[in-house]
Amino acid sequence: MVINSVWRRKFSPILAFLLGAEPLLVWAQAVDHRPDPRQLFEKMRLASFLYSYEGAMTYEHDGQLSSFHMSSGETDGGWVQGIRFLSGPERQFAQPINLCGFDNVGQLRSRITEDTDDLALSYNFQSRSEFRIAGRQAQEVLVTPADGSRYGYNFAVDMETGLMLHAVTLDPQRNILERFQFISIESGPATRNFQSVQAQCVEASDAVSGVETGEVPWELAWVPSGFKRVKIEHESMRTQLVYSDGLATFSVFIELLDEVRFPPATTSFGATSLMLNYYLVRGDTFAVTVVGELPLTTLQSIAAQLHYLESDDAG
């Protein structure tokens, strides 16, 4: 009995280690088999350019629900995305997919990888559970911000095509701010005629998005890390600056006023925040509206760093 006890005492740590390690090995294998979240994100981004699809989507925010018919496909006018409101007033919008500068899928894929590398400086990517959504098997990807200046996202990626089946925006406390979700979707084969893309670019060379279109007398001295200016529009009375980090976007609208007709205001709905303030520059009054999918405090920090650049023809 004593021998048995000694044997048990001496070898029990080894047994305990082995028994304890088994669940760890199982867990580690499960982690290893989980898809790489960044690859999933890139797959999702690529699919939005390559696949044709149509389906019904819902948009929920602040207890409100809207529904839409979404589509993306090749038309006579090129590759076009469309959204048609199924609730509320009848409206619909169309938007071309702009892939000018890309000769093939490989170039597009490389660009998406570079963009994701940039995003990874401001966000953390995690693969989560698999689940079924819109009748399809999906993999969840959680994208959490590295700082408190922006929101997090939860995406459901169709495991077959990579199409985004839902997008949830989360505040820093991980409350859901808004959710886009397909309730049904039909997709076509992944086809993309890049020759027709180049033809469209020649025909509409001035419709390039994401490119600055001019110089303006306004500049932001601070924006959250990762945000880049993607658009400038300037007229005599009105300027708009658009910044994006690849997931969130904010716009700054600056308008010269003859008079102040309503007070400053702040508001938010879903993931969108808005603030309206007035600025005095060289005796002129400007209304500055900052709006974006960012916390209101971030918009206030951005607005506080608005600068006017002196020049002979500015203003």
Next chain:
Amino acid sequence: MTEKSQPDLHEQLSALVDGETTDWELRKVLQQATADPLFNQRWHAYQRISSALRHDATGGVDISQAVSALLAGEKAGVAGWLITARKPLAQTAIAASVATFAVVGVQQYQLATLAPVEADFEVAATPNYGMTAPLQLPEGFSLPNITTQNVSSTNFTTPAATPVQMLSVQVPVFDRDELKAHLESSLNNHSFNAAEASQLIIPRARTSQSPE
């Protein structure tokens, strides 16, 4: 207590500390312990080791000094084996604890985020504008008496930059519909910008519910 029986007592005492003895072993240890004048001293020593190891596994406490002191006070032999044999086990426990926390953490986080997704939509704690919620109108000074406040010029490198002054204004009488239209216009223009920047038309779903 003979030298031959001493190792058995150490091992059984250790098992007792860890709560790993059977009733029969417990009775045997207690019988032997009553005949050993060093029982209380060793009992407390093993309790300290066990406690230190448990703290290390959960709280990251440095037990090296305590273990060294105990080692110095012990004769080489079984006690030394006991400590060196238990340290890897403690490290395994630490690893297991971390792994457990990781798994539990993931599961809890899934509950925190997925449960609301699967359930009814969770209303954000932010004030609504939507098309129905009231506006937040900060207080200020009445027009035309305008005061100014310098709000910028830090971290700005362009020498030609002019400090921008934010006006603090109050407009006691204004057309709320006009303000609403202005804000909706900004929201709609931004939804267009966001769709353009992302190359996804989905942001247009945030467009105002009012007819354009």
